[in-house]
Structures are given as structure tokens and as C-alpha cells.
Amino acid sequence: MVWQEDVYVIAMVTNLSEGGTIKCAKYWPDNTGDKIKIDIFGIQLDSEKTYSSFLIHQLQLTNLKTKASRQITHLQYTSWPDHGTPDPLELLMYHQYVTKAMRKHPENKLLVHCSAGIGRTGTFIALDALYRHGIKEGSINIVEYVHTMREDRMNIIQNLDQYKFLYRALYESFRATIHPFSKEKFIDEVKSVLSSDNTVNLSNLRIQFKELDSLKPVFQENEKSSGFENMTLNMTGSVLPADRIRIILSSHVKGRGTYYNAAPVSTFTMRDCVITGQYPVPGAAVDLIRLLVDQECSTLISTSPLSEVPSSIEWFYPSPRGNMIFQYRVQIDEGVKITDYVIKSTIRIKASAASDWQDVTLYEMNTWHTNDKLPLEYRPILDVVSLLHLNENVDAENKIAVLSRDGSSRCGEFCAVYNAIQQLQQDQEVDMFTIVRQLQRRRPEMISVFEEFMFSCQTVSQFIEQNPDEVNINYNHALVGENIYANA
Incomplete structure (x- = not known):
């Protein structure tokens, strides 16, 4: 399906298992550099990044018949509690990374999945769609949009807690925006406050x-x-x-x-x-x-x-x-x-x-x-x-x-x-x-x-x-007692 539908970004909003129950079969390798073969497809894990509430995998998907390959960004949210709802800010940060990944492929479809494909999946899709609509148009209609979703997939947004959570998450998303700065821009912002010729306010x-x-x-x-x-x-x-x-x-x-x-x-x-x-x-x-x-x-x-x-x-x-x-x-x-x-x-x-x-x-x-x-x-x-x-x-x-x-x-x-x-x-x-x-x-x-x-x-x-050339710590400060230098 990923290959057929030209999917480049996957948002997975479930753990592989929860409460002793398997929620999803693992369809990517365990370790960076490893490869697995599923039917006519080869899947290689190129890299993995760990965040406090999610993981980002870069997967190389290859059609072994045609030898064509595609880079897939796989984002797995790991902090959605079983039989509960996540922290709104944590999910919004995850959504920000999904959005960033989709900017590289604006014409392609986003695949969202959990276990059954209706509860967490529906909540995340509604959050994504309504947030983008609200930013563009200045207003949203949650009831109408959920009704439209259910015409395509029955029982999407599965329970009342998920529906109420959608309101809270959207509320938090519109209250404030994310403010990431590049290294150079961040330094400039700090200097602008310290500069006496700048209007600090x-x-x-x-x-x-x-x-x-x-x-x-x-x-x-x-x-x-x-x-x-x-x-x-x-x-x-x-x-x-x-x-x-x-x-x-x-x-x-x-x-x-x-x-x-x-x-x-x-x-x-x-x-x-x-x-x-x-x-x-x-x-x-x-x-x-x-x-x-x-x-x-x-x-x-x-x-x-x-x-x-x-x-x-x-x-x-x-x-x-x-x-x-x-x-x-x-x-x-x-x-x-x-x-x-x-x-x-x-x-x-x-x-x-x-x-x-x-x-x-x-x-x-x-x-x-x-x-x-x-x-x-x-x-x-x-x-x-x-x-x-x-x-x-x-x-x-x-x-x-x-x-x-x-x-x-x-x-x-x-x-x-x-x-x-x-x-x-x-x-x-x-x-x-x-x-x-x-x-x-x-x-x-x-x-x-x-x-x-x-x-x-x-x-x-x-x-x-x-650390002007790299932000990884290259610690060479004068030390006493033990050597803790590492080229890391």
C-alpha cells in the first residue's frame, strides 16, 4: 500500500504492544543498517532518532523486482497511554515533526495508523486537518469535520475521551506557535537583547x-x-x-x-x-x-x-x-x-x-x-x-x-x-x-x-x-581529577 499510494511519510500513533496485547506487527528492522525482506520489498533502517515521546526512523524501501527505491520517514508516537489520551503539548510537538516531514512531499499522501485505524488515527487526522484549516481560514467546525470523516470511515474518533481531547489539543495549538531557531539565528536573538542600541521591549x-x-x-x-x-x-x-x-x-x-x-x-x-x-x-x-x-x-x-x-x-x-x-x-x-x-x-x-x-x-x-x-x-x-x-x-x-x-x-x-x-x-x-x-x-x-x-x-x-562547527560536545575545558575528553 505504501508503495502503491506513493506514501513518503508514515505517522504511527501506537506502540507495538500495550498492556500485554500486540497492537501492530513490526514492519521495519530493529537496528540501524539492518535489512528485512517482505515479499517483493526490501526494507532497510537507515537511521533512528529518539525523542521524549516519539521516534523518527528513516527507512529505505526497495522494490526488489524493479530495483526502484524510496526514502520513507516513519514517525512513531510512543506516549499515547493505553485506554487514555496523551499530553496535548507532547502530541503537538509530534505533529510539528510530522508536518515538517510532509513539507518535503506536499503532493503526496500522509499515512496515519494505529491498531484498529479509527481511534487514535482519527483523532490525529482531525487535529492535523482542523489545525491547518484554522490557520488558513481563521475558524473551524469540529462537529462538521468529524461527521464528514465518519462518512468515509465509520466510528472514526472512537470514544468521548478522544473527542474531548481533540478540543483540548486544538485549543493548545491555537494558543501559541512553535518557535524554533537555527543556531545562528538563536545567537543573533540573544545578542539583540543584550545590545544597548536595540529596543529590548x-x-x-x-x-x-x-x-x-x-x-x-x-x-x-x-x-x-x-x-x-x-x-x-x-x-x-x-x-x-x-x-x-x-x-x-x-x-x-x-x-x-x-x-x-x-x-x-x-x-x-x-x-x-x-x-x-x-x-x-x-x-x-x-x-x-x-x-x-x-x-x-x-x-x-x-x-x-x-x-x-x-x-x-x-x-x-x-x-x-x-x-x-x-x-x-x-x-x-x-x-x-x-x-x-x-x-x-x-x-x-x-x-x-x-x-x-x-x-x-x-x-x-x-x-x-x-x-x-x-x-x-x-x-x-x-x-x-x-x-x-x-x-x-x-x-x-x-x-x-x-x-x-x-x-x-x-x-x-x-x-x-x-x-x-x-x-x-x-x-x-x-x-x-x-x-x-x-x-x-x-x-x-x-x-x-x-x-x-x-x-x-x-x-x-x-x-x-x-562549538561553532558542531554542536556535539567536544569537551576540552581544563579539568582536574580525571580525563573526561571525548571526541563525541
């Missing part, structure tokens, strides 16, 4: 931040009930996680509850693999240890020197014998100054009932002092990002925990820079607007003032200028 980045400020969600008190019920465990009462998003501690410790002021966020390439949390309040160090164990964190990032954090004395002090914190033995080695701005340590944790130790690499930004609203240098964040890219495997089983005073400030700047650099490496462009918007969906307090937004942009701009 008219800069694109300032306009973007004002738009972000109007779009970020506001969680009501009843949506943060756990935070209010555990107010003594919060560093501040103004930054509380939403109940439906917060991390729930699962390991049992006598006298302790399930609450910790922490929330998951995604990187550009991996879903929910970063935990943004506050430092534990005095007397609650065991909750931080539980967080690291429960969430299988392999990396911990402190955005402040731990010597300036009052509660750190309860859990962070190097000792060869270790320290017992409730049922956990915690050992910490002597820190090594990896760069002028970062100290590296290893935390080893072992529950009394466990047979193995859990090792957590700690990166401590030792120059971003607690009284500094923003770092005096860009290097602390860039150094840690470089160390993560070179030394750490970040995925669902090796998560990163990032700590600050309230779990929002500093964490937001770090995550924004980290995600932007990943986007640069993946797509050779950066969209700080969408990156920050997605972070604020989990933590609305992140990057709450323009200075924080600009610092994040300036840090990314510095990274690009230090």
Missing part, C-alpha cells in the same frame, strides 16, 4: 517570555493538597507540586509518609527521566535517600554548594564506614574537583534488607552560592551538562535528580539548558519557548522571571559559540 525573546507567562498553568489549592498537608516538609509554602504529578515515595520507613517535594520532567530525548526536587528540610534526610532509591537515580545534581545547605550535615559527609539513616547505610567518598565549578562525589546506598549497593554520582556546583540569584558564570551548568553527556547513561532506569532550595528555581534553568543542548545535537535548532513551556506544565514556578529565561538562553548561546 520588541525583542523576540522578550515577546516569547511574555507569551510564556500568559500560558503557564496555575494549580489551585485543591490540586496541591498533599503539599499543604505536609507543609513542614517544604522549604517554602509557595512552591508545591501538584498531586497528580508529584513523586510518591514508595519505600516504607517507620514514621515517614509518602510525600516529598519533587516532580518529574522530561528531557528532550527521554520521558520523565529527571526528578526536580528541593533539598530535604532538617530532620528529613531519609526522605531524600528514599527518593534516590525509589526512583532508581544514578545521578544527583546539587545546584548549590552543599556546605551552604543546612540539612546536608544529616546525610552528606564523607566517611569510609558510612552512616546509618534509619534502615539505610550511606557511604560518601571524598569529593574530587572535576572542574573549577564542579565537585564530583559518589554516594553509595544500601538498605538493610538489600543485598546490593546503589551507586549515585553526585555533581555539586560549588560556585553557585545560595545568595546568588543566578550564577556569575555560565560554566557551572555547561560543565555539568558536559559531564552528564560524557559519563552518565540517562534513561528510565538511570534517572537524574536535580536539587535546589525549592525544587523549581535553578532546577528550571538547568533543565532548560540541558534540553536545549540535546535539541541542538538532535535537530541543529533550538526552541527555548517550547522547552520552557513544557517544564512549566510540571513546575509553573520554573523560570518565572525574564532574567532566568535570558540566562538560560545566554548559556545555550555560549555553548553554541564554543
Whole structure:
């Protein structure tokens, strides 16, 4: 069918299996460079890119009889929950990439499929068609369009939740547009804000931040009930996680509850693999240890020197014998100054009932002092990002925990820079607007003032200028303690 109908782009909106049920047979090879043969067709996987909620495969489809070949862009959305609906912003980002792929083949048909071909497929087709119609004409009629679709395919858009989701997704799509910049354009935008002879109020980045400020969600008190019920465990009462998003501690410790002021966020390439949390309040160090164990964190990032954090004395002090914190033995080695701005340590944790130790690499930004609203240098964040890219495997089983005073400030700047650099490496462009918007969906307090937004942009701009020929990290900063250079 793909060959016959001259299809060049496939939007697949299902996983191969969900809930133990096979949803779709895999019709492309497993590994880059591999080939499979299906009847008279050969299919080769030329490349694969991983994003937080979807994959992009470049497939070479060859008719073995005629020897003719065709390049197929295959985009698989992987975050549509079984018996549910996805996050609107995540699906809109996926839709943006599908649209970008279709621009190369505007005269050809787009193939959309899920499992049955009516539920998710219909929802995505309606989103695509109505969005394009709305941008062109200024108005849409969802009821009429869905009725027209059902004349061609019965029961398309299968249930009420999918129909309601279509409204939400279209609402979000018309509220704001995507703002990707090339490397060169992004640097120019940052310089235009910093230039004294430019009208700052008219800069694109300032306009973007004002738009972000109007779009970020506001969680009501009843949506943060756990935070209010555990107010003594919060560093501040103004930054509380939403109940439906917060991390729930699962390991049992006598006298302790399930609450910790922490929330998951995604990187550009991996879903929910970063935990943004506050430092534990005095007397609650065991909750931080539980967080690291429960969430299988392999990396911990402190955005402040731990010597300036009052509660750190309860859990962070190097000792060869270790320290017992409730049922956990915690050992910490002597820190090594990896760069002028970062100290590296290893935390080893072992529950009394466990047979193995859990090792957590700690990166401590030792120059971003607690009284500094923003770092005096860009290097602390860039150094840690470089160390993560070179030394750490970040995925669902090796998560990163990032700590600050309230779990929002500093964490937001770090995550924004980290995600932007990943986007640069993946797509050779950066969209700080969408990156920050997605972070604020989990933590609305992140990057709450323009200075924080600009610092994040300036840090990314510095990274690009230090890597003019390629955005892949080629780390040659003066290092102490170990060699972490990699031509990567």
C-alpha cells in the first residue's frame, strides 16, 4: 500500500504492544543498517532518532523486482497511554515533526495508523486537518469535520475521551506557535537583547517570555493538597507540586509518609527521566535517600554548594564506614574537583534488607552560592551538562535528580539548558519557548522571571559559540581529577 499510494511519510500513533496485547506487527528492522525482506520489498533502517515521546526512523524501501527505491520517514508516537489520551503539548510537538516531514512531499499522501485505524488515527487526522484549516481560514467546525470523516470511515474518533481531547489539543495549538531557531539565528536573538542600541521591549525573546507567562498553568489549592498537608516538609509554602504529578515515595520507613517535594520532567530525548526536587528540610534526610532509591537515580545534581545547605550535615559527609539513616547505610567518598565549578562525589546506598549497593554520582556546583540569584558564570551548568553527556547513561532506569532550595528555581534553568543542548545535537535548532513551556506544565514556578529565561538562553548561546562547527560536545575545558575528553 505504501508503495502503491506513493506514501513518503508514515505517522504511527501506537506502540507495538500495550498492556500485554500486540497492537501492530513490526514492519521495519530493529537496528540501524539492518535489512528485512517482505515479499517483493526490501526494507532497510537507515537511521533512528529518539525523542521524549516519539521516534523518527528513516527507512529505505526497495522494490526488489524493479530495483526502484524510496526514502520513507516513519514517525512513531510512543506516549499515547493505553485506554487514555496523551499530553496535548507532547502530541503537538509530534505533529510539528510530522508536518515538517510532509513539507518535503506536499503532493503526496500522509499515512496515519494505529491498531484498529479509527481511534487514535482519527483523532490525529482531525487535529492535523482542523489545525491547518484554522490557520488558513481563521475558524473551524469540529462537529462538521468529524461527521464528514465518519462518512468515509465509520466510528472514526472512537470514544468521548478522544473527542474531548481533540478540543483540548486544538485549543493548545491555537494558543501559541512553535518557535524554533537555527543556531545562528538563536545567537543573533540573544545578542539583540543584550545590545544597548536595540529596543529590548520588541525583542523576540522578550515577546516569547511574555507569551510564556500568559500560558503557564496555575494549580489551585485543591490540586496541591498533599503539599499543604505536609507543609513542614517544604522549604517554602509557595512552591508545591501538584498531586497528580508529584513523586510518591514508595519505600516504607517507620514514621515517614509518602510525600516529598519533587516532580518529574522530561528531557528532550527521554520521558520523565529527571526528578526536580528541593533539598530535604532538617530532620528529613531519609526522605531524600528514599527518593534516590525509589526512583532508581544514578545521578544527583546539587545546584548549590552543599556546605551552604543546612540539612546536608544529616546525610552528606564523607566517611569510609558510612552512616546509618534509619534502615539505610550511606557511604560518601571524598569529593574530587572535576572542574573549577564542579565537585564530583559518589554516594553509595544500601538498605538493610538489600543485598546490593546503589551507586549515585553526585555533581555539586560549588560556585553557585545560595545568595546568588543566578550564577556569575555560565560554566557551572555547561560543565555539568558536559559531564552528564560524557559519563552518565540517562534513561528510565538511570534517572537524574536535580536539587535546589525549592525544587523549581535553578532546577528550571538547568533543565532548560540541558534540553536545549540535546535539541541542538538532535535537530541543529533550538526552541527555548517550547522547552520552557513544557517544564512549566510540571513546575509553573520554573523560570518565572525574564532574567532566568535570558540566562538560560545566554548559556545555550555560549555553548553554541564554543562549538561553532558542531554542536556535539567536544569537551576540552581544563579539568582536574580525571580525563573526561571525548571526541563525541
